[in-house]
Amino acid sequence: MTVDEVAAAARRRAVMVHCLTATVSMSLVADGLLAAGLRPMMTETLEEAPVIVTAADALLVNLGTLSTDGMAGIPATVAARPEETPWVLDPTAIGLAPVRTRMARELLDARPDIVKGNASEVLALAGGKGGRGADSADTPQHAADAAIEVARRTGGVVVVSGPTDIVVTADGVAERIARGHPMMARVTGTGCLLGALAAGCLVTADDAVEAAVAAVTWLDVAGEIAAARAGGPGSFRVQLLDALDEAATTGKEEAR
Amino acid sequence: MTVDEVAAAARRRAVMVHCLTATVSMSLVADGLLAAGLRPMMTETLEEAPVIVTAADALLVNLGTLSTDGMAGIPATVAARPEETPWVLDPTAIGLAPVRTRMARELLDARPDIVKGNASEVLALAGGKGGRGADSADTPQHAADAAIEVARRTGGVVVVSGPTDIVVTADGVAERIARGHPMMARVTGTGCLLGALAAGCLVTADDAVEAAVAAVTWLDVAGEIAAARAGGPGSFRVQLLDALDEAATTGKEEAR
Amino acid sequence: MTVDEVAAAARRRAVMVHCLTATVSMSLVADGLLAAGLRPMMTETLEEAPVIVTAADALLVNLGTLSTDGMAGIPATVAARPEETPWVLDPTAIGLAPVRTRMARELLDARPDIVKGNASEVLALAGGKGGRGADSADTPQHAADAAIEVARRTGGVVVVSGPTDIVVTADGVAERIARGHPMMARVTGTGCLLGALAAGCLVTADDAVEAAVAAVTWLDVAGEIAAARAGGPGSFRVQLLDALDEAATTGKEEAR
Numbered sequence: 001m002t003v004d005e006v007a008a009a010a011r012r013r014a015v016m017v018h019c020l021t022a023t024v025s026m027s028l029v030a031d032g033l034l035a036a037g038l039r040p041m042m043t044e045t046l047e048e049a050p051v052i053v054t055a056a057d058a059l060l061v062n063l064g065t066l067s068t069d070g071m072a073g074i075p076a077t078v079a080a081r082p083e084e085t086p087w088v089l090d091p092t093a094i095g096l097a098p099v100r101t102r103m104a105r106e107l108l109d110a111r112p113d114i115v116k117g118n119a120s121e122v123l124a125l126a127g128g129k130g131g132r133g134a135d136s137a138d139t140p141q142h143a144a145d146a147a148i149e150v151a152r153r154t155g156g157v158v159v160v161s162g163p164t165d166i167v168v169t170a171d172g173v174a175e176r177i178a179r180g181h182p183m184m185a186r187v188t189g190t191g192c193l194l195g196a197l198a199a200g201c202l203v204t205a206d207d208a209v210e211a212a213v214a215a216v217t218w219l220d221v222a223g224e225i226a227a228a229r230a231g232g233p234g235s236f237r238v239q240l241l242d243a244l245d246e247a248a249t250t251g252k253e254e255a256r
Numbered sequence: 257m258t259v260d261e262v263a264a265a266a267r268r269r270a271v272m273v274h275c276l277t278a279t280v281s282m283s284l285v286a287d288g289l290l291a292a293g294l295r296p297m298m299t300e301t302l303e304e305a306p307v308i309v310t311a312a313d314a315l316l317v318n319l320g321t322l323s324t325d326g327m328a329g330i331p332a333t334v335a336a337r338p339e340e341t342p343w344v345l346d347p348t349a350i351g352l353a354p355v356r357t358r359m360a361r362e363l364l365d366a367r368p369d370i371v372k373g374n375a376s377e378v379l380a381l382a383g384g385k386g387g388r389g390a391d392s393a394d395t396p397q398h399a400a401d402a403a404i405e406v407a408r409r410t411g412g413v414v415v416v417s418g419p420t421d422i423v424v425t426a427d428g429v430a431e432r433i434a435r436g437h438p439m440m441a442r443v444t445g446t447g448c449l450l451g452a453l454a455a456g457c458l459v460t461a462d463d464a465v466e467a468a469v470a471a472v473t474w475l476d477v478a479g480e481i482a483a484a485r486a487g488g489p490g491s492f493r494v495q496l497l498d499a500l501d502e503a504a505t506t507g508k509e510e511a512r
Numbered sequence: 513m514t515v516d517e518v519a520a521a522a523r524r525r526a527v528m529v530h531c532l533t534a535t536v537s538m539s540l541v542a543d544g545l546l547a548a549g550l551r552p553m554m555t556e557t558l559e560e561a562p563v564i565v566t567a568a569d570a571l572l573v574n575l576g577t578l579s580t581d582g583m584a585g586i587p588a589t590v591a592a593r594p595e596e597t598p599w600v601l602d603p604t605a606i607g608l609a610p611v612r613t614r615m616a617r618e619l620l621d622a623r624p625d626i627v628k629g630n631a632s633e634v635l636a637l638a639g640g641k642g643g644r645g646a647d648s649a650d651t652p653q654h655a656a657d658a659a660i661e662v663a664r665r666t667g668g669v670v671v672v673s674g675p676t677d678i679v680v681t682a683d684g685v686a687e688r689i690a691r692g693h694p695m696m697a698r699v700t701g702t703g704c705l706l707g708a709l710a711a712g713c714l715v716t717a718d719d720a721v722e723a724a725v726a727a728v729t730w731l732d733v734a735g736e737i738a739a740a741r742a743g744g745p746g747s748f749r750v751q752l753l754d755a756l757d758e759a760a761t762t763g764k765e766e767a768r
Contacts, residue, residue: 022554023279023535023538023554024538024539024542024552024554025539026279026280026321027280027281027283027284027444027445027539028539030280030444031443031444031489031490031493034441034442034443034444034489035442035488035489035490040280040444041349042278042279042280042320042321043320043321043322043349043353044321044323045322045323045324045327045355047324047327047353047355048322048353048355048356051352051353051354052352052353055352064554064555065538065554065555065556066555066557066560067323067556067557067579067581068324068557068559068580068581069323069324071557071559093553093555096563096564096567097555097559097560097563097564098563099557099559099560100560185546186546186547186757187543187546188539188542188543188546188552189539230754231754231758232547232753232754232755232756232757232758233543233546233547233753233754233757234543234547234749234750234751234752234753234754234757235750235751235753235754237490237543237750237753238490238491238493238494238750239490239491240490241488241489241490241491241493242486242487242488242489242490242491243488244488245442245488245489245490246487246488279535282535282536282577283536283537283539283540283700283701286536286700287699287700287745287746287749290697290698290699290700290745291698291744291745291746296536296700297605298534298535298536298576298577299576299577299578299605299609300577300579301578301579301580301583301611303580303583303609303611304578304609304611304612307608307609307610308608308609311608323579324580325579325580493746494746494747494749494750495746495747496746497744497745497746497747497749498742498743498744498745498746498747499744500744501698501744501745501746502743502744
């Protein structure tokens with residue numbers, strides 16, 4: 001399937017993505033999914049999330065600003081996820097805090113279809129030390145080996161975000177995509193939104209590589225359109241949502 | 257009182273609405289109240305919310321993304337609410353998760369002046385099964401009977417949101433308002449904001465039907481203005497806030 | 513150092529500010545720091561925040577919408593902060609709720625480099641009663657004595673925000689800045705963002721008075737630019753972020 005076909009199918013089905021994500025980016029993730037034509041579901045408690053996930057088409061687990069609710073709710077939700085429900089793990093800012101790093105590594109046992117992180121997060125996941133926060137100190141290239149190691153453990157795909165995003169399987173680097181606009185890093189939560197779109201694409205794509213490529217391209221193309229219209233990160237955020245909606249409305253995302 | 261008069265009085269008084277609302281929509285609710293000329297107060301813990309509510313003019317309880325703090329704080333805050341402080345219950349996404357559904361039904365005993373939900377939420381509140389998440393699978397018309405049943409239990413008003421919003425009392429459908437723009441559903445939290453405006457209008461309106469109609473019309477008119485100016489859901493959210501402010505500044509909302 | 517120099521140095525160093533802040537304003541604070549060229553880090557649990565703070569350049573503690581996580585995490589994080597890491601205390605809405613007021617007063621013992629609040633918050637901190645919520649019922653002038661009292665206790669600086677912001681030390685009022693645009697109060701979280709910028713400026717300024725003046729001026733100038741371009745509070749928020757970025761990109765903030 002082409003990028004267009006994966007995205008169009010996700011919109012047609014109005015895929016519902018259950019998102020356990022950073023508080024700080026929750027609103028961009030939800031608005032981004034809605035703009036793209038998908039449906040968000042955000043709830044993270046131990047009491048509710050494991051029930052809610054059974055009604056979702058896909059699951060995103062993002063460890064950013066990990067709350068006490070999330071610490072309890074995330075492992076239980078991953079465990080309660082129906083086997084056929086695909087899921088994405090975004091180990092935001094691991095390597096800095098012991099709780100988050102340990103949790104991310106344990107979650108790998110539940111074999112996420114896609115793991116998405118920047119270079120330092122992927123390095124930390126594979127056992128390295130990791131950088132400072134959501135920013136990545138290392139280049140995607142340096143993290144390729146770590147990504148392959150993680151992919152071997154999960155049997156899925158690892159996306160290492162950066163100036164060039166790489167999509168990795170256990171067999172090596174499957175794709176390189178260099179369309180991410182620098183403005184993307186100036187707005188909180190665009191990485192989280194990528195994870196949510198990837199979860200949505202897993203529902204309609206033929207395999208996880210295709211889903212990862214579709215999600216990265218989908219968001220990057222919207223980012224290119226937004227950057228051309230925006231005067232700064234404030235207007236970029238607004239235009240990014242409008243661009244996702246335009247693609248959803250016209251069904252004419254630019255093919256990669 | 258006309259819609260204009262209710263809104264103008266709420267602004268003049270700078271009504272303070274204590275909002276226990278979904279994390280994902282907290283920022284739109286607060287910014288929306290501020291833009292409309294009202295004042296938000298957002299805090300939900302068991303330790304603070306029951307004290308804070310005594311300083312508020314009105315209370316909104318929204319069950320979206322119900323946190324552990326909210327699970328403890330919401331019932332206590334409703335119980336601590338001074339009898340003369342009006343309140344709105346927005347049972348977001350009930351029917352999916354047992355905790356939220358049970359809590360919403362118990363909160364009905366505290367007789368909310370207005371209950372606001374989409375068709376599937378109102379059906380779930382009355383004992384039906386409910387839909388998937390914040391979206392409504394059922395039409396408002398199908399939910400009218402359920403709404404009347406809920407209104408009989410609370411003695412208040414029930415607003416069923418949808419393409420046509422209906423305002424229901426124990427005696428039946430009091431009003432139908434068909435001004436909601438489809439773009440409203442493409443932005444997270446517009447429904448939560450409606451609940452907050454309704455809480456504010458309860459302070460100045462003559463009765464709960466008038467308050468509900470004022471709030472729905474207030475937001476719908478702003479939505480119409482915003483939709484005419486917006487290129488997509490990102491800019492719609494921005495324009496919605498500007499339109500609420502314009503009305504607040506000029507005091508000239510279009511009468512229904 | 514001039515305002516420009518402090519801001520330019522903070523951007524050059526890409527200062528990382530660990531923010532324990534109100535849920536409702538988290539997204540504006542993070543996006544504002546990114547737009548200004550600094551780096552946010554938001555996490556507040558007892559398990560993670562005391563570790564994360566050791567990797568940060570500066571710390572912001574804001575008591576708005578104080579969660580259970582925050583109640584436990586904030587005191588522990590302040591205690592774990594390396595002695596050389598400067599910090600800002602923003603006692604949002606104290607005076608209303610006993611937990612928050614008591615916590616704010618206890619945090620003064622850890623001698624925040626800058627305390628920032630509106631008049632009623634500073635009065636409450638010094639022992640007065642305080643107003644209703646984030647709005648200030650008292651004028652900055654009335655709070656000057658209270659601010660001096662607080663500054664004597666901390667040995668640092670107190671910023672009292674209002675139509676005219678005053679910067680106070682133990683010796684009295686050091687600066688008055690009257691550039692804050694009224695639109696600033698119509699958007700949730702601009703005060704929280706000021707606290708975060710102040711934390712960032714503490715890393716590069718020669719002293720806390722200079723840092724406070726730089727942060728207030730930095731945000732006020734961006735607010736002036738934004739207000740000139742905005743049609744209301746929705747577009748003001750967008751333009752404020754773009755204006756912070758412009759200054760960051762050109763390095764030409766208007767000097768005060």
